[in-house]
Amino acid sequence: MKYRSAFDIIGPVMIGPSSSHTAGAARIGRVARTLFGYQPLKAVIHLYGSFAETYKGHGTDVAIVGGLLDFDTFDERIPTSLQLAKEANMEVEFIVERTVTDHPNTVRIKLYDEQKELEVVGISIGGGTIEITELNSFQLKLSGENPAILVVHNDQFGVVSAVTTVMAQNEINISHMEVSRKEKGKMAMMVIEVDQKISAEVLKEIESLPNVTQIIQMVE
Amino acid sequence: MFRNVAELVELAEKKQVKIAEVMIQQEIEVTGLAREDIIAKMEHNLVVMEQAVERGLKGVTSVSGLTGGDSVLLQNYIKSGKSLGGNILLDAVSKAMATNEVNAAMGVICATPTAGSAGVVPGTLFAVKEKLNPTRMEMVEYLFTAAAFGFVVANNASISGAAGGCQAEVGSASGMAAAAIVELAGGTPSQCAEAMAITLKNMLGLVCDPVAGLVEVPCVKRNAMGASNAITAADMALAGIKSRIPCDEVIHSMYLIGQTMPTALRETAKGGLAATPTGKRLEAEIFGQQKQLQS
Numbered sequence: 131m132k133y134r135s136a137f138d139i140i141g142p143v144m145i146g147p148s149s150s151h152t153a154g155a156a157r158i159g160r161v162a163r164t165l166f167g168y169q170p171l172k173a174v175i176h177l178y179g180s181f182a183e184t185y186k187g188h189g190t191d192v193a194i195v196g197g198l199l200d201f202d203t204f205d206e207r208i209p210t211s212l213q214l215a216k217e218a219n220m221e222v223e224f225i226v227e228r229t230v231t232d233h234p235n236t237v238r239i240k241l242y243d244e245q246k247e248l249e250v251v252g253i254s255i256g257g258g259t260i261e262i263t264e265l266n267s268f269q270l271k272l273s274g275e276n277p278a279i280l281v282v283h284n285d286q287f288g289v290v291s292a293v294t295t296v297m298a299q300n301e302i303n304i305s306h307m308e309v310s311r312k313e314k315g316k317m318a319m320m321v322i323e324v325d326q327k328i329s330a331e332v333l334k335e336i337e338s339l340p341n342v343t344q345i346i347q348m349v350e
Numbered sequence: 351m352f353r354n355v356a357e358l359v360e361l362a363e364k365k366q367v368k369i370a371e372v373m374i375q376q377e378i379e380v381t382g383l384a385r386e387d388i389i390a391k392m393e394h395n396l397v398v399m400e401q402a403v404e405r406g407l408k409g410v411t412s413v414s415g416l417t418g419g420d421s422v423l424l425q426n427y428i429k430s431g432k433s434l435g436g437n438i439l440l441d442a443v444s445k446a447m448a449t450n451e452v453n454a455a456m457g458v459i460c461a462t463p464t465a466g467s468a469g470v471v472p473g474t475l476f477a478v479k480e481k482l483n484p485t486r487m488e489m490v491e492y493l494f495t496a497a498a499f500g501f502v503v504a505n506n507a508s509i510s511g512a513a514g515g516c517q518a519e520v521g522s523a524s525g526m527a528a529a530a531i532v533e534l535a536g537g538t539p540s541q542c543a544e545a546m547a548i549t550l551k552n553m554l555g556l557v558c559d560p561v562a563g564l565v566e567v568p569c570v571k572r573n574a575m576g577a578s579n580a581i582t583a584a585d586m587a588l589a590g591i592k593s594r595i596p597c598d599e600v601i602h603s604m605y606l607i608g609q610t611m612p613t614a615l616r617e618t619a620k621g622g623l624a625a626t627p628t629g630k631r632l633e634a635e636i637f638g639q640q641k642q643l644q645s
Contacts, residue, residue, distance in 0.1 A: 140496065
């Protein structure tokens, strides 16, 4: 069964007008901000397909920027987020793309500050549900609904089992997991979605493992 | 877990409880949450719906300027005492429009089952409430009853305009509302199913053809007629009228009709009202504005 809860039918609470073009867009923006860790100084937002065609009418632009400002789907500040971004010193640029993408509702968000930059691709698949499909040119599949962490590590044997062992010892169940790398033996990445909240102690324990270089809590 | 309307009705009858209670018990089982948390969550949705109607009835205008204010016009007309339809019926129509006008104006709404069809369930509830004087808990139950029927449609057919046309969005919302009205008015579980069947039968084939691709024209007025349809069907079911075609078969036929519906009539803004000369002119005006804003 595709739908399991009464709240899939009566819900979500959201700013209109479209669950896919507004609520979903806000969720992608917010996940991008979470991945960056804090509010960036600059955001460059590339819109594709139906997002590019109808973004003004559906408020897709203000929804994404609202998400970047850490607003939830029902935050009434969403319609004025462009002004609020200016006040918060976050520079925003929109680029309407003509390229055809796999999914009609696709957005590529690039976030910057003096120290770093991050690139996220997200799609809005209907009813406010989203997927993150790319992170710094790593392919992945992340719903943004369950608690998730991202582990950056050296592409070596034993790292995956070491990380999952820590999870098991702390009685954390993994619901979805992906491992990818750009080049053999170089930087690699694990995306782990779980059922339980991951405590700060567990995160610390994983970060201290050999060959683990960075850990990002994507969704709490 | 119930998979269709027949099983839902049977469960309610066997346990001698309301449809709403069957939905609540299933929610507890599926999510593992406490009963009071589930009730509180739905009560929060109810509050959002109330606030949306209240805001819409003060008068709003959408971002594109295409919609807004019709719910107020209708309320004023009801107050004039000249209305031909019943006041509860027109009140439901007005409140359904109020919700969708707020949605188009980027206000806060609760999707039921989608944002585009968010008006019907709350619109009918806040209208029949004036006559039935429900308790707060009964109003929350109304939403669970609607959820139970929506749950069956979502899992056996579709609640997405892109997948099944407007019959899947406003059609589903209207059927959900009709069933919930019947239960609130004291009807039996099987009367709820009859009301859902009668409503949905009369929305089969309804296409999704939004002008300029926006959730405004004809969505606001489709919600209006959906609310009207739901109240009429609920009254028919409460009068003892039955649908010759069982509810589950109506839902399945809705699914099959959605499957054979051309893409142009499924939320692509390429056919139906969107493709009329006026629809195209409005689209050019709105996106002309958008291009100017970009440059």
